[in-house]
Amino acid sequence: TQSTRPQRLLGAVQKNATRGDPRSVVQAIDQFCRQKEWAMNVGDEKGCILDSVVSEVNPATVLELGTYCGYSTVRIASLLPPHAKLITLEFNPDFAAIARQVIAWAGVEDKVHLVEGASGDWIPKMTEQFGVKTFDLVFLDHWKDRYLPDTMLMEECGLLRKGSILLADNVICPGTPDYLEYVRSSLRYESQYFKSHLEYTKVEDGLEKSVFLG
Numbered sequence: 001t002q003s004t005r006p007q008r009l010l011g012a013v014q015k016n017a018t019r020g021d022p023r024s025v026v027q028a029i030d031q032f033c034r035q036k037e038w039a040m041n042v043g044d045e046k047g048c049i050l051d052s053v054v055s056e057v058n059p060a061t062v063l064e065l066g067t068y069c070g071y072s073t074v075r076i077a078s079l080l081p082p083h084a085k086l087i088t089l090e091f092n093p094d095f096a097a098i099a100r101q102v103i104a105w106a107g108v109e110d111k112v113h114l115v116e117g118a119s120g121d122w123i124p125k126m127t128e129q130f131g132v133k134t135f136d137l138v139f140l141d142h143w144k145d146r147y148l149p150d151t152m153l154m155e156e157c158g159l160l161r162k163g164s165i166l167l168a169d170n171v172i173c174p175g176t177p178d179y180l181e182y183v184r185s186s187l188r189y190e191s192q193y194f195k196s197h198l199e200y201t202k203v204e205d206g207l208e209k210s211v212f213l214g
């Protein structure tokens with residue numbers, strides 16, 4: 001039977017990356033996506049912007065919406081201080097199964113809690129299930145039409161505190177117009193656009209960084 005693209009991506013990690021070396025896992029995935037098959041990881045160019053935001057925030061609690069194969073999960077986890085926690089939500093069980101193996105190969109599983117299910121169902125349960133009061137950093141990279149409703153839900157659930165950072169992928173391509181309009185016009189956010197390109201292509205895309213002002 002035919003393998004899936006996530007399965008082939010995992011194969012490239014197991015073949016070309018060193019167990020326990022997160023940067024080699026990131027490099028192996030980028031090489032696979034440039035040389036073999038495009039895949040919707042945040043990629044190396046936007047990944048550098050993600051790294052700089054993570055390093056600047058130095059978060060104790062991170063929420064990632066949209067795990068896919070775990071590329072950005074590994075990138076973020078490799079930069080977290082000890083005892084920091086990254087909760088990543090994936091709706092698609094096939095993606096989640098691959099991501100668990102990529103995260104394990106990178107050796108960052110102790111910092112990562114991968115949850116399978118819908119963000120709309122899980123966001124209201126974060127505090128009771130994981131003992132998280134607020135998130136220092138949220139990376140939005142899931143269904144583009146869920147960025148806005150899930151951000152409003154996080155506000156309602158009290159998961160954002162003064163200074164929490166939202167970093168959103170794909171605000172140009174595929175695009176998240178309603179989310180962009182909201183965070184750029186709301187008096188409760190201070191937003192900044194980081195111009196870049198769609199992973200592994202010359203198409204414009206970018207990340208929107210928004211600080212919740214409380």
Ligand SMILES: O=C(NCCCCCn1ccnc1)c1cc(-c2ccc(F)cc2)cc(O)c1O
Nearest residue numbers: 040065066067089090091141142143170173174
């Ligand atoms: O759809 C994307 N991501 C969500 C995947 C499903 C999330 C499931 N889930 C997880 C949790 N809750 C729900 C995505 C798409 C593209 C893209 C760009 C151009 C193109 F021609 C085709 C595709 C690029 C990305 O960088 C992306 O992130």
Ligand SMILES: [Mg+2]
Nearest residue numbers: 042141169170
């Ligand atoms: Mg993306």
